[in-house]
Amino acid sequence: MPKNTSADTVIKKQLTELLTIAIAHATFKDAVENLALNIVGNIPNNLPYSIWQLVEHIRN
Numbered sequence: 001m002p003k004n005t006s007a008d009t010v011i012k013k014q015l016t017e018l019l020t021i022a023i024a025h026a027t028f029k030d031a032v033e034n035l036a037l038n039i040v041g042n043i044p045n046n047l048p049y050s051i052w053q054l055v056e057h058i059r060n
Helices: 006-020 028-032 051-059
Strands: none
Touching (some): 006 028, 028 051
């Protein structure tokens, strides 16, 4: 596995801040806090992914 570069460190720090600090958007926690679990797998009309698929993409 390659070593972390300073660029990797900066990107990880920025991503962490974007997901945890309400800068211009809601934090991840706030965005999913009241999400109804019975609909997370539904793919909305005219959209390519469900909320669950998007969250899994972010998590991985």
